[in-house]
Amino acid sequence: MRERAMLDPRRGRGIALSAFAFAVAATASACTPPMPPDVLAAQAESQIECQTGSTDVSVPDNLFGAMTFVGDALTAVCPDQTLMEVGPQEPAKLKVVDGTPSPDDVSDFTAGCPAGDVIYVPLYSYPVTLAYNIFGLEGLVLTPEAVAGILTGSITSWEDPAITDANEGFDLSGLPAIEVYTVDQDRGSVQAMTTWLSEEAPQSWSDGTLERLPGNITFGSSLEMSEELAFMEGAVAILPVFEAFNAFVPTAAFPVTYGDEGGAEEELIAYPDDPQLAKIGSGAMALSVDDQGNIAATPAVGGIPDDEIFDLAASKIILQEDQPVIGWPVLGTGHLLVCDDPADPLPLSVAQYALRLAGQGALETYGLTPLPEPVRIETFEPLKVTVAEED
Numbered sequence: 001m002r003e004r005a006m007l008d009p010r011r012g013r014g015i016a017l018s019a020f021a022f023a024v025a026a027t028a029s030a031c032t033p034p035m036p037p038d039v040l041a042a043q044a045e046s047q048i049e050c051q052t053g054s055t056d057v058s059v060p061d062n063l064f065g066a067m068t069f070v071g072d073a074l075t076a077v078c079p080d081q082t083l084m085e086v087g088p089q090e091p092a093k094l095k096v097v098d099g100t101p102s103p104d105d106v107s108d109f110t111a112g113c114p115a116g117d118v119i120y121v122p123l124y125s126y127p128v129t130l131a132y133n134i135f136g137l138e139g140l141v142l143t144p145e146a147v148a149g150i151l152t153g154s155i156t157s158w159e160d161p162a163i164t165d166a167n168e169g170f171d172l173s174g175l176p177a178i179e180v181y182t183v184d185q186d187r188g189s190v191q192a193m194t195t196w197l198s199e200e201a202p203q204s205w206s207d208g209t210l211e212r213l214p215g216n217i218t219f220g221s222s223l224e225m226s227e228e229l230a231f232m233e234g235a236v237a238i239l240p241v242f243e244a245f246n247a248f249v250p251t252a253a254f255p256v257t258y259g260d261e262g263g264a265e266e267e268l269i270a271y272p273d274d275p276q277l278a279k280i281g282s283g284a285m286a287l288s289v290d291d292q293g294n295i296a297a298t299p300a301v302g303g304i305p306d307d308e309i310f311d312l313a314a315s316k317i318i319l320q321e322d323q324p325v326i327g328w329p330v331l332g333t334g335h336l337l338v339c340d341d342p343a344d345p346l347p348l349s350v351a352q353y354a355l356r357l358a359g360q361g362a363l364e365t366y367g368l369t370p371l372p373e374p375v376r377i378e379t380f381e382p383l384k385v386t387v388a389e390e391d
């Protein structure tokens with residue numbers, strides 16, 4: 001029989017994050033056994049040099065401000081170097097995309113980089129959920145099958161057994177019909193959610209991984225959709241958790257099924273308001289490297305981190321006794337595209353800083369999830385950051 005437990009900090013099942021320094025000064029030294037990832041990363045931090053001048057970065061409309069956090073942190077240590085955000089359609093030698101870059105993304109960006117090489121790497125993760133406007137019902141648990149039914153339109157009532165069976169104790173009667181809101185744009189959050197549904201509920205979700213969700217109620221931007229969602233009772237939408245929090249709408253909890261040490265199947269309920277669960281869940285991404293060394297990462301789905309992607313010790317997360325290493329099960333993975341022009345070192349310099357611990361910390365302050373440390377270190381090679389060899 002499957003047992004259910006809660007991964008909810010409000011119920012005493014949270015994760016504590018130990019204090020650590022974001023900026024580390026390190027010198028190369030002989031070390032046996034091999035140095036851990038965080039020590040190797042610290043060696044590389046000092047090799048990123050300041051530049052002089054300003055450069056633009058194109059960002060999605062729902063992420064305005066994120067790279068400003070990075071730019072402010074950069075200017076604090078490099079006063080002569082600044083970063084300016086521009087819209088997603090504006091030309092720039094740096095571009096943030098909120099999902100795995102498509103061939104069209106790379107091709108379009110390459111067209112604006114005629115004198116240099118294009119580099120792309122993962123930049124951050126972010127938890128994704130189904131947000132809903134039913135105030136007073138925070139913490140609803142939605143299974144993958146229920147989410148799939150809502151998004152396909154086969155579930156239109158909150159009293160559907162697929163919802164009520166997982167939410168005993170909630171009064172879901174007399175609520176407005178469910179209406180699904182979508183955005184008429186490709187979105188990494190949709191990519192992440194539909195990847196999760198394809199893996200966890202293939203019988204209920206047959207459309208595969210999508211970047212744009214079809215629907216009858218569509219909006220021109222994520223901001224417009226979030227604003228309307230906050231006023232329309234019964235409406236639901238796929239949203240990054242930070243967007244849902246900014247709109248002050250409830251967010252669904254999701255189950256994570258895993259096998260314990262004895263092989264028995266167990267289920268944990270994960271809640272989206274715990275950033276430590278997002279850090280663990282981000283370790284479920286998969287990486288691919290092209291012939292030029294560029295790195296693309298998939299959405300991180302399932303909640304069970306890959307040992308080669310996620311390093312618990314380097315993450316500085318301390319689990320409670322007997323707590324499994326299980327995280328939030330749906331995360332998008334944003335990427336940074338860089339025009340590496342020898343005549344203009346600013347874009348590459350900004351990219352290098354954004355992948356420093358300080359840059360990742362700035363993105364985390366905004367509400368995003370920093371990359372797992374082994375993934376961050378993988379970005380050093382395409383970004384031309386050399387890690388000193390051990391003696």
